[in-house]
Amino acid sequence: xxxxxxxxxxYDFASPYSHIAAQIIEQKAAGLTVEWRPFLxxxxxxxxxxxxxxxxxxxxxxxxxxxxxxxxxADLALPWRRPSSFPRHSVxxxxxxxxxxPHEIGRFSRAVFHANFAEDLDIAQEAVLMGLLRQLGxxxxxxxxATAPEHKIQLRRATEEAQARSVFGAxxxxxxxxxxxxxxxxxxxxxxxxxxx
Amino acid sequence: xxxxxxxxxxYDFASPYSHIAAQIIEQKAAGLTVEWRPFLxxxxxxxxxxxxxxxxxxxxxxxxxxxxxxxxxADLALPWRRPSSFPRHSVxxxxxxxxxxPHEIGRFSRAVFHANFAEDLDIAQEAVLMGLLRQLGxxxxxxxxATAPEHKIQLRRATEEAQARSVFGAxxxxxxxxxxxxxxxxxxxxxxxxxxx
Numbered sequence: 391x392x393x394x395x396x397x398x399x400x401y402d403f404a405s406p407y408s409h410i411a412a413q414i415i416e417q418k419a420a421g422l423t424v425e426w427r428p429f430l431x432x433x434x435x436x437x438x439x440x441x442x443x444x445x446x447x448x449x450x451x452x453x454x455x456x457x458x459x460x461x462x463x464a465d466l467a468l469p470w471r472r473p474s475s476f477p478r479h480s481v482x483x484x485x486x487x488x489x490x491x492p493h494e495i496g497r498f499s500r501a502v503f504h505a506n507f508a509e510d511l512d513i514a515q516e517a518v519l520m521g522l523l524r525q526l527g528x529x530x531x532x533x534x535x536a537t538a539p540e541h542k543i544q545l546r547r548a549t550e551e552a553q554a555r556s557v558f559g560a561x562x563x564x565x566x567x568x569x570x571x572x573x574x575x576x577x578x579x580x581x582x583x584x585x586x587x
Numbered sequence: 588x589x590x591x592x593x594x595x596x597x598y599d600f601a602s603p604y605s606h607i608a609a610q611i612i613e614q615k616a617a618g619l620t621v622e623w624r625p626f627l628x629x630x631x632x633x634x635x636x637x638x639x640x641x642x643x644x645x646x647x648x649x650x651x652x653x654x655x656x657x658x659x660x661a662d663l664a665l666p667w668r669r670p671s672s673f674p675r676h677s678v679x680x681x682x683x684x685x686x687x688x689p690h691e692i693g694r695f696s697r698a699v700f701h702a703n704f705a706e707d708l709d710i711a712q713e714a715v716l717m718g719l720l721r722q723l724g725x726x727x728x729x730x731x732x733a734t735a736p737e738h739k740i741q742l743r744r745a746t747e748e749a750q751a752r753s754v755f756g757a758x759x760x761x762x763x764x765x766x767x768x769x770x771x772x773x774x775x776x777x778x779x780x781x782x783x784x
Contacts, residue, residue, distance in 0.1 A: 438645055448635055448755065450753040450755040451755050451756075453753065454753065454755070454766055454768055457766065458767075458768070458772075461775070465775075556647040556650065556651065558645065558647040558648050558651070559648075569651055569654065570655075571651055571655070572771075574769075574771045575655075578658070578662075
């Protein structure tokens with residue numbers, strides 16, 4: 391038998407559709423290797439000339455997105471509370487996440503998304519992330535480490551890699567070079583990965 | 588028993604995802620009333636500051652879209668040929684479509700989408716549309732009528748209505764005021780409409 395295929399999962403902690411994908415991906419992708427790849431959408435949007443989330447730049451799209459996400463979460467029985475601030479700064483959470491080993495990054499990431507999109511907590515705040523680390527039994531030192539130069543660079547490189555691989559939104563899935571954009575392409579990405587296994 | 592609910596289907600003949608929706612909507616929505624609502628995305632994009640299709644303005648997104656649509660069509664066993672020119676001018680086709688009665692507009696629209704996205708024909712050309720009308724046994728006079736002031740106004744009004752109802756992309760489905768954007772929300776829109784019937 392061949393190795394289980396890898397499903398790369400690229401996400402930004404500020405992205406509502408990434409929240410949905412994060413909460414369901416391990417169950418959907420059972421038997422596959424899921425690679426959790428946090429990155430920042432900001433620099434990628436900026437390179438396309440956007441200085442804010444497209445959901446803020448285009449209000450009709452933003453209003454629709456909030457309705458769509460609420461409806462999807464209801465269908466999936468996922469908790470959802472419309473964030474009182476959007477998008478939240480995801481840099482610190484992403485720098486913490488990138489320090490975690492493969493078997494911990496998923497658990498931490500789901501908790502961050504839950505804080506942002508089910509509890510309406512500001513994930514840009516150290517206190518919020520500290521609470522999550524404590525709750526998950528993870529070392530609080532990860533938070534101090536997050537601002538060390540090597541971890542800043544790590545996130546910058548992840549974002550550069552995303553851009554180089556034409557990741558233009560989130561969530562984004564890659565199976566080898568095959569691209570899938572959006573939580574609504576997760577099933578298709580999983581099927582593609584299984585076909586390679 | 589109550590009346591079958593109405594599913595409004597807003598589309599632009601230049602939109603690849605509208606092609607997908609058009610080819611499958613009658614089957615998916617069996618038992619519901621489908622209202623075919625051609626409109627123009629151009630003025631709506633322009634109002635958001637876009638002077639071209641976002642798939643041309645954002646090349647990574649455009650390349651992905653072409654791959655995504657090819658994959659979706661393969662899964663659905665729909666014919667697909669990447670159009671050699673994109674987006675094609677859809678004004679004339681839309682003006683013809685708007686003159687057709689409810690029982691004919693779907694058939695004509697599917698044929699236009701097929702020409703654009705399965706045969707790579709330029710649907711902006713009178714000769715192409717004439718060929719389709721002939722093939723479908725529809726009056727060729729529809730084509731002359733298309734440039735009459737009242738039919739120009741009809742399309743302008745349809746586009747204004749779309750904009751007023753926050754239709755910001757295509758395909759777009761409305762069940763009453765409940766909005767669904769994208770071919771991948773068709774199932775959800777149909778389920779919503781059935782729940783109202």
